[in-house]
Amino acid sequence: MIKNVIILGAGASGLMCAIEAAGRNRSVVIIDHMKQMGNKIRVSGGGRCNFTNLHVSAENYCSFNSHFCRSALARFTPADFMAILDRQGIRYREKSEGQLFCLRTSEDILSMLKCETERLGVDFSLQTSVLKMRKKGEFFEVLTNKGGFMAESLVVATGGLSYPALGSTNLGYEIAREFGLKITRLRPGLVPLTFDKNIARQFCALSGTSLNVEISCNGMHAVGGMLFTHTGLSGPAILQASLYWEEGNSITINLLPGIDFQEFLTDHSQSRAQFATVLSSFLPKRLAQRWTELKDIAWPICQFSTRQIEHISHDVHNWKIRPVATEGFQKAEVTLGGIDTRELSSKTMETNKIPGLYFIGEVIDVTGQLGGYNLQWAWSSGYAAGQHA
Numbered sequence: 001m002i003k004n005v006i007i008l009g010a011g012a013s014g015l016m017c018a019i020e021a022a023g024r025n026r027s028v029v030i031i032d033h034m035k036q037m038g039n040k041i042r043v044s045g046g047g048r049c050n051f052t053n054l055h056v057s058a059e060n061y062c063s064f065n066s067h068f069c070r071s072a073l074a075r076f077t078p079a080d081f082m083a084i085l086d087r088q089g090i091r092y093r094e095k096s097e098g099q100l101f102c103l104r105t106s107e108d109i110l111s112m113l114k115c116e117t118e119r120l121g122v123d124f125s126l127q128t129s130v131l132k133m134r135k136k137g138e139f140f141e142v143l144t145n146k147g148g149f150m151a152e153s154l155v156v157a158t159g160g161l162s163y164p165a166l167g168s169t170n171l172g173y174e175i176a177r178e179f180g181l182k183i184t185r186l187r188p189g190l191v192p193l194t195f196d197k198n199i200a201r202q203f204c205a206l207s208g209t210s211l212n213v214e215i216s217c218n219g220m221h222a223v224g225g226m227l228f229t230h231t232g233l234s235g236p237a238i239l240q241a242s243l244y245w246e247e248g249n250s251i252t253i254n255l256l257p258g259i260d261f262q263e264f265l266t267d268h269s270q271s272r273a274q275f276a277t278v279l280s281s282f283l284p285k286r287l288a289q290r291w292t293e294l295k296d297i298a299w300p301i302c303q304f305s306t307r308q309i310e311h312i313s314h315d316v317h318n319w320k321i322r323p324v325a326t327e328g329f330q331k332a333e334v335t336l337g338g339i340d341t342r343e344l345s346s347k348t349m350e351t352n353k354i355p356g357l358y359f360i361g362e363v364i365d366v367t368g369q370l371g372g373y374n375l376q377w378a379w380s381s382g383y384a385a386g387q388h389a
């Protein structure tokens with residue numbers, strides 16, 4: 001089959017790229033090894049697809065080159081994606097901090113993308129495994145179990161390594177390597193953190209306990225929910241911290257964000273209540289008890305010295321804990337790192353060395369924070385390549 005554009009990967013970025021390229025009258029085929037397109041869109045945002053964030057900016061992304069994403073994000077913005085949904089009558093709502101979710105389900109977005117690709121005559125070759133790929137003269141040749149495909153533009157939209165159950169493979173990185181392109185270090189992101197066995201044992205009784213905290217890690221601060229699991233910590237604030245956490249790092253947890261605990265203890269310094277009882281008026285009871293035991297505080301507040309009040313409230317606001325690992329790509333929402341942005345044009349996503357070869361979406365070293373930023377990057381980078389491929 002000969003086309004103008006072959007897109008590898010029928011995920012968010014590949015579908016957006018196909019719509020834009022086909023809209024320019026380019027003939028397009030999308031190849032994917034899965035039975036269905038857009039598996040990650042389907043499960044995203046707990047099935048409601050947190051498809052963008054109103055406050056998107058380059059500061060919401062981790063990348064070796066923090067400026068790379070600016071151009072694409074400016075040319076296809078959250079408002080542009082919302083305009084598409086508005087035209088199609090798909091309803092959505094803002095949850096917190098600019099995060100936009102479908103009012104019904106993520107299927108609304110998937111069927112909109114499917115209808116658009118059909119309307120524009122995009123061909124799909126699903127359940128298709130790529131066996132070989134090469135550049136022959138002006139053309140890219142992709143050999144698959146369903147035959148050969150040729151095109152002058154090849155767009156790699158195969159995503160990252162996270163959640164292999166949804167179709168992730170390392171094909172994109174393999175193609176980059178074959179063409180001699182640099183790849184930055186790959187690691188799981190937006191992923192639960194785990195403790196070593198001893199610490200996990202100390203907290204296993206807290207599994208299922210959640211609370212709002214502020215977490216600091218490597219210069220990053222995240223406010224939001226934190227959940228104790230059997231193996232460590234999860235919840236939105238932890239997932240966010242995982243983007244910045246490196247092996248060996250501690251994270252600092254403010255257990256009482258927005259509360260001046262030192263002032264509270266000082267005001268109640270005549271109280272005969274046990275410390276654990278007082279703390280449990282702010283924190284889940286099991287956590288208040290465990291934390292008090294760990295800190296070995298076994299006397300009532302009225303016996304605290306001024307120094308102890310200072311010391312204990314400092315600890316409550318700055319509890320340091322050292323995770324040992326993450327739950328890995330199996331549980332990660334995204335892959336940190338990817339195709340080195342120095343290999344790509346920030347306007348078109350085309351590689352500098354191989355004309356006609358493009359990379360888009362998560363496979364690139366651009367990783368968004370939690371809150372709709374990753375899908376916005378997939379739409380924006382897909383749009384950028386679709387305007388050019």
Ligand SMILES: Cc1cc2nc3c(=O)[nH]c(=O)nc-3n(C[C@H](O)[C@H](O)[C@H](O)COP(=O)(O)OP(=O)(O)OC[C@H]3O[C@@H](n4cnc5c(N)ncnc54)[C@H](O)[C@@H]3O)c2cc1C
Pocket residue numbers: 008009010011012013014031032033034037038039040041043044045046049050051052128129130157158159160162163166167168169170171332333334360361362363371372373374375376378
């Ligand atoms: C559980 C979960 C929830 C998420 N929730 C959100 C959210 O609410 N908001 C948000 O912004 N982000 C969310 N994300 C992240 C977001 O889904 C991804 O960043 C985004 O989908 C990446 O788009 P992509 O097109 O680059 O890759 P993908 O969507 O991963 O698409 C890649 C496609 O390539 C195909 N492919 C891979 N290897 C091959 C191969 N060898 N041969 C052929 N085809 C191949 C795959 O089958 C897939 O269809 C979530 C991720 C997960 C895992």
